[in-house]
Amino acid sequence: MTDVEPHDVPDEAVAMLQEYLEDEHTFLSWLGFTVEEFEAGRMVGTIPFDEKLTNPTEPPTVQGGVASTLIDVVGGIALRPYLADPVEDDLATINLTVNYLRPATGDLTATxxxxxxxxxxxxxxxEVESATPAGETALVAVGQGAFRLFRS
Structure with a gap:
């Protein structure tokens, strides 16, 4: 396997990606997914705490599938600059590993x-972090994704 160099990510990429996800990706839009940062080799995204995404616990904790979704989405988007055509080429998840470290009780941010x-x-x-009831930030999950890169 040969390492591939990434394309430069334009300054307007965050806004373009956010608009695309809001307009074209109903599931991520429903989750309230926000693109925080996007550059070659790195992506940060957030899903806000919402009661509809919680387990029936007291205090409410975010269901683990939300963290898993974040790991899948930001892991894949981070690889887009490495595609021959980062906008038109596609990728698909081959494998996703998630290790849950502690319950998430606030907004989730994945890097x-x-x-x-x-x-x-x-x-x-x-890495996925969440706000704690004490107002601090804690690592709640770590994961790794392998993605098939389809090149034009």
Whole structure:
């Protein structure tokens, strides 16, 4: 597998990506997904705390699938600059590993870093943080995604 160099990410990429996700990706729009940062090899996204996404616990905790979704989405988007055409080419999740570390009780923010991007497979490592009841930020999950990179 050969390492591939990323394309530059234009300054307007965050706004363009946010608009695309809001207009074209109903599920992420419903979750309230926000693009915080996007640059070559790194992506940060947030899903706000919402009662509809919680387990029936006291205090309410965010259901683990929300963190898993974040890991999948930001891990894949982080790899887009490595595609031949970052806008038109596609990618698909091959494998997703999630380790839950503690319950999430607030907004979730995921940060993805590209581990490696080859000709056909890319790997991203992701950390998910959440606000605690004490107002601090804690690591609630870590994950890694392997993605098939479809090149034009």
């Amino acid at each position: 993805a870093e590209v581990v490696r991007a080859g000709n056909s497979v890319g790997v991203s490592a992701v």
